[in-house]
Each structure stands twice: as C-alpha cells, then as structure tokens.
Amino acid sequence: MGLFKRGSVWWMSFTYEGKQYRQSTETENKKLAKRILDKVKGEIAEGKWFKKLPGEDRTFREMMEKYMEEHSKPKKASSARDKASLLHLSPFFDELCLTAVTPTLIDEYKVQRRLEGAAPATINRELALMKHAFNLAHKPWRWVTDNPAKEVPMEKEPPPRDRWLTYEKEEKLLTASPQWLKEIIVFAIETGCRREEILSVQWNDVDLFNRVVTIFSKKTGESRTIPLTQRVFEILKEKEREKVRAKVRSITDDLVFNHPPGKKVNIYTLRWGYEEAVEKAEIQDLRFHDLRHTFASRMAQNGVDPYTVQNLMGHTSFTTTQRYAHHCVESLRRGIESLDVARRERAEGIITNLAQ
DSSP: OEEEEETTEEEEEEEETTEEEEEEOOOSOHHHHHHHHHHHHHHHHTTOOOOOOGGGSOBHHHHHHHHIIIIITTSHHHHHHHHHHHHHHHHHHTTSBGGGOOHHHHHHHHHHHHHTTOOHHHHHHHHHHHHHHHHHHHTTSOSOSSOGGGGSOOOOOOOOOOOOOOHHHHHHHHHTSOHHHHHHHHHHHHHOOOHHHHHTOBGGGEETTTTEEEEEOTTTSOEEEEEOOHHHHHHHHHHHHHHHHOSSOOTTTTBSOBSSTTSBOOHHHHHHHHHHHHHHTTOOSOOTTHHHHHHHHHHHHTTOOHHHHHHHHTOSSHHHHGGGGGGTHHHHHHHHHHHHHHHHHHHHHHHHHHHO
C-alpha cells in the first residue's frame, strides 16, 4: 500500500481481494492523505472495506442531464427524439441512484411501456438512449462499473414498411394534385429527399448549370449532392423563370417551393394537400415518406448498385439500404451474366490462339 501524486492531489494504491485499486484521497495534504490510507488499511484488515461506487451518489437525472448537455444538444438531429424518449424515462428512473438501476428494473419499465400502448420501435429508442448514456457513465465518466441496459433485450419490431408507387398510380396522384403539390411530389420521387429536406431547399442549393442539388439533412447532420433528372431539371428551370418574372420580392424567395407564391409551405399545408390528393386519386395507404421509398425501389429495380442507392438516399448505415435488396434482381442478373461473358471471351480467345 502506498501514496502517489497525480497533479497536486494524493492518490492511494492498494490491493484488495487480489485486485489492484488506485483511488483518490481528494486532498493535497500528504498527512491527511496518509490518515485516509491508514483508515482504509484498517477497514481492509477488519474485512469492512467496500469500494464505493460514484454511482451511489449520482442519480439517473444527473446522468441524463449531463448526457443531454454534452452529447444530445450538439447532435441537433437527434435532440428532439432524445427529449421525447426522456419524457417517458424520467418519471420512472429520475430519483434513483445509478447503482439502483438494474436489468430487472429496466425490464419492468419495458412492461409498463407496453401496457401504456407504446410501439416496439418507441420502446427501443428509449432503451437505446438509456444504453448510450450508461455507456458514457461507465467509460469515460467512471460513475458505474457496468451498463445494466446492455443486459436487457430490445423489443421485436415488425418488418419495415415497404410501400412504393407504380408508374400508373403516380400518374393518378399527379393528376389529382394542384401544380404546387405536383412539383413537390415529382421532386420527392426523383431525388428521394425527405419531406423536411424538400421544404428547406433554397435556390443557392440548386446548380442548374451542373444539374445538381445539394441537400443538407438535419437527421444526419451531413450534406449530399444529387444529380437532377430531366423532369426535375425542367421543373426547377421553369420555377427559376417564374422567380425572375416576379415583381414583388418576398422573404421566402430563397425557398424553391412555396404556396401560395411568396409563402413558405409548412408541413401542415403539405400534409393537408397531399392527403386530399391521395384520397382524390383513390390510392390506399400512401404516406408522403413512401415517395422516398419509391425513389429507392425504382433505382434498385433498374439495377443501380446498393452503394449508389445508399449515397443518394443519405443513409448513414448500409443496413438501412439493404431493405431494398429484394428489388435488385436486375443488378444480380447482370452480375451473373458477366460470368457468361467472361467465359465466352475466354473461349473465343483460346480458339483465336489455336487458329494462329
């Protein structure tokens, strides 16, 4: 057993039950540090010393406050989702010391959330938030010695929704839509952008000369550049002409999509207009986000490789892109056909060599 300095503070070093411990005395006074060490020696000799965990003095609320301040707020894309999860976690765990949060207790929380009618995906987001916070509390904060959330299995979620538009139903939907909505729908189907991304596109994000649009995703915090199809290019070109012809400048002139002219399209206006058009077109169960699925599914059906689909969609994980794998038959067919081509070319080369 002994003392050593870290900075200006004295630390103890000793062995207990075969395990090496290094623990701060939390004092700069060597004499006081020695008395603390002697006390620990005595407790060990009497079998009364137990390592005190920082988590015994820290509550779940303190952990989550530190997490939200240092890790959730900087990630603005996930901050709102974290806050929503915390609204349910807090009443159940807030006043508990971290060492009192056990796998059994977390499992009880899962049962309660099921009884409240929470969906499996919602419960999993809440558990994931808790698991990440406890990971940090374990390392690097050193508040706890393990992560109780790791021992609790996630809920089984239903398979992801796979709804997309046929070309015939797309035509019906566009026919049932007013011009401002038609432009947004075409942009969604032919760029794969999310609703919020589309409504936030500004003219300085559009490069008609190079035929690309740059999209910033609040969800991932990253930008991606998407080439424009001819149909989208023509729509944006016409909208640019309208912008130039407009005599009255509006604060929303920088936004590409607006309705009525000069007014920002908010999510409620879009939802109302879209749902009305879907009903008028007599299409069942079609959400706006399904237009994004339509974009990805069509690319996969036309043999576009999954890596390209991932980049155009802005997926941070390839696992998300794999949901469209069953559409990739033509891409797989080309892969198999390449073997036939290689074998045929090799055979032709052998015949040529023999002839010479």
